[in-house]
Amino acid sequence: MRALKLHELSLADRLADLAVDALIDEADLSPKPALVDRRGNGAHSDLHLGLMHASALSLWPMFKAMAEAALECGEVGVPLREALGRIGREGEQAMLVTTDGVNTHRGAIWALGLLTAAAALEPRALTLNAARLALLNDRYAPHAASHGALVAQRYGARGAREEAQLGFPSVMQRGLPQLRKSRQQNTGEQNARLDALLAIMTDLADTCVLYRAGLEGLQAMQLGAQAVLDAGGSATLAGRRQLQALDQQLLALNASPGGAADLLAACLFIDRLDGAL
Template identity: 35%
Template sequence: MRPLILKQALHESLNPLANAQKTIRDSCLLALWHELITFPKPGLVSLEDSGSHSDMSASHFSSSIFALRFYFYQIAEAGSRGLKFEVLRELGVSSEQRMLAATNGRNTHRGAIFNLGLLAAAAGYQLKNNIQLKSLGEIVTELWGEELIKHQRSTESNGFKIFKKHGTGGALSEAQSGFRTVYQIGLPAYRKLLFQTQDLELARIHTFFKLLSVTEDTNLLHRGGLDGLLFARNEALSFLHEGSVLNPDWQQHAVSIHHKFIARKLSPGGCADLLGACLLIDYLDLTLDV
């Protein structure tokens, strides 16, 4: 058995595509970890506190991230072969089961399994086929866009209920658009602030508030209705208009908003997922040569 394992390890070390899939996996895990440790993110779990989630902690999220390590490798490999969305969906469902087992039933990363999974699959396809002129978002819509449109939402999900009530598509619509919010809002904000400050955490915080100011976050709608969404957007706009993280008093303002979200039990998990997608795309751009 041991020689077989060594032979497989040697094969992978000599296989550029396998190494690229490991890089995609590692970039996904790093994006999730950096999203988790970013503070403050109003209402959300971090290493500092549990935000608006009395049933979750950072340890649940870190356990979940570890449990997802094989999924991101698998879906990058499946994407490299251009497999159907149904195959990717089945991988996602299996990974959700591993997530729930690792967190004792807490839904820590269902949105990230969907968003980052599709982007990882697109990255695998991009590398396998040496595609240089298309973004990962464009590859997602080209390969799986029609299947995403046909994809049936679960009538039991919060996302479906929000869609029926408010007409807001959430993560599914974002993916169908080729991750428009990520590419048009999140990534430019992240890269501009990072260029200005050379500070990764400040760039992540600024990007989160930028996303919060524009995103129709279905988690906010589920917890606080339209009033909750508008409140969250106004708080984010106030933070941005006062200079965001370039204001000397930014931290006090951001923490104050965080506590307001906790008091209202608001949790913009959709924005956290979009931040993770921004980070993943940026990391892949830095580490992978197509």
């Protein structure tokens, strides 16, 4: 049997590929402060890089189904929103089977699921349509609040839902501009991606950090990330020293910026979208 050529892949296939690639690239990126990467499991006792890869791959059928649902519906509306909710819950169950019950990518399912569907509808209105979808209610969504939602309510933080409803400002106003700025400075792709992650961390009220370490952890994350960028970024010796200090501080607080990691994956997905399509 001859190999399948890239141009023979459907749009839904290609979008699912991009989403999974973004998740794998985020997991592989090193050294990320207190996050799973090629060095180890960061602040997580139940995660490792192989598990993150397996989790990402398990979500490929879900992303494809979300893109197909968007193409079938053809517009933003409650039918598409509820289809995405159902597909997302099924994808989460497939993920939990793969990871033996460990939550690896729940936040990424929300963010990348919306973006995958929005890209299938109209890539040029990507974040606008993702936001419009996020603003719609899903009648069939379970009422049990997530850790992120509870923390967002307790601290008045902008959780994953509001981040999407606002059109992913942490990505569009911080992550993507920093990614492209660092590339222009010829820092290398991995350093540019690290800088993008740090830029997201400087302003994000990361509910994962708040859940694990409260306001002390959030302040440590935001100020530490800004210190790396102020020192010249992750490509410089001074920046790497600040990055190492941030890593140690967050590990001591057991604070893992998982929300920022999910948004970095969204950033990488958006960055690749134009060229891929």
